[in-house]
Amino acid sequence: xxxxxxxxxxxxxxxxxxxxxxxxxxxxxxxxxxxxxxxxxxxxxxxxxxxxxxxxxxxxxxxxxxxxxxxxxxxxxxxxxxxxxxxxxxxxxxxxxxxxxxxxxxxxxxxxxxxxxxxxxxxxxxxxxxxxxxxxxxxxxxxxxxxxxxxxxxxxxxxxxxxxxxxxxxxxxxxxxxxxxxxxxxxxxxxxxxxxxxxxxxxxxxxxxxxxxxxxxxxxxxxxxxxxxxxxxxxxxxxxxxxxxxxxxxxxxxxxxxxxxxxxxxxxxxxx
Numbered sequence: 421x422x423x424x425x426x427x428x429x430x431x432x433x434x435x436x437x438x439x440x441x442x443x444x445x446x447x448x449x450x451x452x453x454x455x456x457x458x459x460x461x462x463x464x465x466x467x468x469x470x471x472x473x474x475x476x477x478x479x480x481x482x483x484x485x486x487x488x489x490x491x492x493x494x495x496x497x498x499x500x501x502x503x504x505x506x507x508x509x510x511x512x513x514x515x516x517x518x519x520x521x522x523x524x525x526x527x528x529x530x531x532x533x534x535x536x537x538x539x540x541x542x543x544x545x546x547x548x549x550x551x552x553x554x555x556x557x558x559x560x561x562x563x564x565x566x567x568x569x570x571x572x573x574x575x576x577x578x579x580x581x582x583x584x585x586x587x588x589x590x591x592x593x594x595x596x597x598x599x600x601x602x603x604x605x606x607x608x609x610x611x612x613x614x615x616x617x618x619x620x621x622x623x624x625x626x627x628x629x630x631x632x633x634x635x636x637x638x639x640x641x642x643x644x645x646x647x648x649x650x651x652x653x654x655x656x657x658x659x660x661x662x663x664x665x666x667x668x669x670x671x672x673x674x675x676x677x678x679x680x681x682x683x684x685x686x687x688x689x690x691x692x
Contacts, residue, residue, distance in 0.1 A: 422548070422569050424477040425525065428501065428535050429546060430567040431473035432521045435466035435505055436539035437561055439512070439521070443539070448513060458509050459485075466505035466521060474501050479525075482674075484646045491676045499527045502673060504646035508622030517541070518621030524649030529672045534653030536623050545579075545627050546572060547657035553579040553630055579658040580632035580688050588612040591625045591634035593641065600640035600682075608636070626651030629687045630658040637685040640665065645678045651685075659688035 442448065442462040449461040467485040474481050482489060483503040494500070501523060506512060508519030517540040525533040534553075536545040542560055547553040548569060556576035564572075590605055597619075609615055618634060626648065628634040652662050652671060662671050665682035 424479065425533050425535070425546075425548060426568045427473055427476050428523045428525070428533070429544070429569065429572065430561075431470045432523050432535045432537040433544065433559055433561050433564070433567070434473065435469045436521045436537040438462070438465050438469055439506060439519075440539045443512065443515070450513060458513060460506070460509060460512065462512060463506040463509060467503070470503055470505055470521075470523065474503075474523075477501070482646070484644065487646075487678065494674060495676070497526075497674060499525065500674070502526050502531075502646050502649040504623075504644075504650075507647060508624075511621035516621065518624055520622045520624060522623050522646065522650035524646075524653050526649060526673045529674055530670075531649045531653035531656065531673065534650035534657075536627060536650050536654060538624070544572065544576075545630070545654050546576075547654040549653060549657045551657070553654045553658040555579055555581075555627075555631060579630050579654070580660075583632045587614050587616045589616045589618060589634045589636075591618045591620055591628045591637045593619070593621070593625065593639070598641055601638060604638045604640065623647065623651040626655050626662075626685055629660055629685045630655045632687060635687045638665075639680075639684070640682045643680045643683075645673050645675070645680060648680055648683070649673055655685050661686045 439462045451459045453459050479501055481501040504522040507522045511518040521537040523535040524531045532549050534547045542558050544556045544559040554573045554576040556572050625637045629637050655662050662685050667684055671683055
């Protein structure tokens with residue numbers, strides 16, 4: 421497990437550095453996919469790097485950019501990698517820096533390990549549900565010869581971090597605010613009084629809850645399994661809860677329809 425996770429960590433960092441090469445160019449070669457979502461050359465090149473490295477693990481992969489695998493072929497997978505090579509393509513195109521590389525290990529329909537790399541900030545989040553979640557700063561391939569989970573965890577900070585005194589904080593999508601989310605936030609205001617709302621792109625929202633910088637992330641809009649799986653693992657390993665919008669039912673993966681239900685991520689209660 422840890423050897424395979426180390427390969428996934430290396431894959432995320434290498435893919436992130438390739439993304440940054442393209443981020444500095446003038447032309448992202450933007451295409452429109454069948455679902456009308458954007459696709460860039462960065463998505464494609466990052467995907468190739470990740471697939472090539474994960475092949476070493478001999479564990480099957482389901483990636484956003486190679487998702488046309490029939491359900492009959494994948495429904496009995498006990499374990500597989502779930503990959504979003506560039507989460508937040510819209511944020512990438514807008515050049516607002518809020519995009520990530522997401523790799524999760526799914527076992528029996530549940531995330532058991534996760535890797536999220538923030539290419540612009542060179543920040544890495546890693547999780548193994550048996551050992552916890554960690555945030556590591558200044559991670560670059562030319563500075564890191566050992567991508568082992570254990571070594572990186574020792575270099576980083578265990579999540580959640582100590583909570584600072586602040587108002588109850590909600591994090592939400594930069595691109596997908598809707599009436600349902602606004603209604604839910606009003607209910608939170610009625611319960612907690614004054615609250616703070618922060619907009620973020622990509623899986624950064626889940627990382628903020630795992631880290632303790634936000635208390636809750638309600639998502640009442642469409643996401644796909646590869647958008648959330650790595651963050652799900654990081655949140656759970658940090659002591660957070662990730663449920664469907666009923667705040668009871670578990671979020672499961674490798675469904676026939678890879679669209680997620682609405683969900684809520686709640687932070688671990690830390691400090692006073």
